[in-house]
Amino acid sequence: MCPGPNDIADRVLRAMIRPATAPGSPEFQEVFEQVHERLAQVFQTSNQVITVPGSGRTGLESAILSVLEPGDPTLTITAGYFGSMAIRIITNAGGKADEISFPWGEPLDLERIEEKIAQGGYKLVTMVHNETSSGALYQEAGAVARMAHQHGALFLLDAISSLGGAPLPTDEWEVDLCVSCSHKAMASPIGHGYVAVSDRAWSVMEQRKEPCRSTFFNLLNWKAQPSEEAVGGRTHRRPQVVFSSVHVYYALHEALQMILEEGVEQRWNRHRINAQAFREGIQALGLKPLAKPEIASPTVTCIPLPEGIRPADFLQKLRAEHGIYTTRGLGPYRENAIRIGHMGVTAIPRCILHTLYAMESVLASFGYPVSPGAAVSRAGQVYAEAQQHQPEIGAVP
Ligand SMILES: Cc1ncc(COP(=O)(O)O)c(C=O)c1O
Structure with a gap:
């Protein structure tokens, strides 16, 4: 009954018992594609979802490093332990981290948040959807996203412990960088961070003054691109920046199948x-x-x-x-x-x-x-x- 990593269904574990398969094989690429299509359904988004090897933190770090340049002002809304994780990543990346904090387990004050966003000239606003430290869910994320956009900022939502377990309408809320992972309510093995990326966020990445200094954490390197060589009838190619953990993807494929069967x-x-x-x-x-x-x-x-x-x-x-x-x-x-x-x-x-x-x-x-x-x-x-x-x-x- 741990709040992540959590238990894994036998069906999902069994999906990993298979011979080694090359990440570039057509057989695996079909599974890789389906994983991303199914994830988009769970995120309730038509945005592209990227899966990066690692855990929730690699999702968070790749989302932040891809859009943030040194000196960029950011605001993080915190109400528990995990809110501060984004601040550490922002600070390490040379961003300016501002914070507005609320007591653990208490509702957010949207008026205070709006005032703060209006004053700050921020490039990025981040918050946690489901604070795993306090057990609080903040469904006001959509309202905060609107405030961020009104004031020209991107909105990042850490949905690491909510995806698959709590209402998370990524598109309706207009989340630019919606981050999650495989091993919490998704009930799949540890192995991936996910980021659903909006067009707004892609264009911020494309228009950076300085390129992102990381190969692995730069989401642009993971972005599916139009391709003449169609795989499985699809007209895009999805890069694998590092070798994919093939077996973990088979498990995730099955976990997603279970989620969609349930609804x-x-x-x-x-x-x-x-x-x-x-x-x-x-x-x-x-x-x-x-x-x-x-x-x-x-x-x-x-x-x-x-x-x-x-x-x-x-x-x-x-x-x-x-x-x-x-x-x-x-x-x-x-x-x-x-x-x-x-x-x-x-x-x-x-x-x-x-x-x-x-x-x-x-x-x-x-x-x-x-x-x-x-x-x-x-x-x-x-x-x-x-x-x-x-x-x-x-x-x-
Ligand atoms: C809300 C939240 N954010 C970030 C993290 C970090 O994710 P991970 O431990 O998968 O790297 C966690 C982990 O518990 C979390 O619950």
Whole structure:
């Protein structure tokens, strides 16, 4: 139940059991193409999606390095640990990083953000869609994108822990650089960062005063180009700047097939209802998720533990006695909170109910007063209510 890397379906693991295939072979190129087409459907975009080897951070770094030149002013909206990641990359790249920050788990103040953007003359505005450190989802990203555009800035959204688990209409929100990765709600092995790139962002890259100094991180080098040599009936060629991790792409191809079979919107709903069942179960234990209910994430919950229970001890018991692996809080919550990922294949009643029971049992073993069965029972009620409207919600995808 870790908030990434998360579990991988057997079907996806099995897709990797195959002989080595050359990255340039027509057989692999067809899979490579389909992966990018399917990713665009999950991103809800007609923009080109680029997959760069690595993880979310390589996606983030390539998006930033491709558009940023030394001295460029940027604004990052932070409300948790991962917002600051963009600031480190911007600063290393010689950009000027300005920040507007909000308390962890609290809603954003759009008026303050608008004022700041209006004053700054920024080239790039960045924010995190789903703050994996606090368990908060910020659906105002579309409004922030509009503000950025009104003031001549590009908008980068870190959707690393939301893609495939939370509504993310990339085109409707006009996100210029929408960044994600393979191993969170996409339920695929670690291996790739993704960036969906708008025409606006491509033209900023094309009109740089100085070229991007990196070969690997320069998204222009990955951009599909028109080609006379059509592959599989397609009229473009998609460069592989480095050798593609062929087996990981086969896994991703299968994970995407599962997502599209389930349906992207159905998948968002599944995450939403399972997250709600989990949060209500947690509250029945007397605990309170860090994020305010109105912005609670469908893919991850951060839970401050009762005084006197150390996350390291709690997590050790959860793993040893119940077979559940997850991780502690970050930043100011490192020594007093844990985080549970309910994403991809773990956003199902079997995992949620097991985790609630296990947490209740571990809490009791530390002498914390629990009402036996209350958490599982409350979550069961949430499922029962949801099933009245959506009978398929309990089904394992
Ligand atoms: C919101 C967010 N941004 C960035 C990252 C960094 O991504 P990765 O660890 O895949 O490089 C993470 C990882 O947890 C994340 O949750």
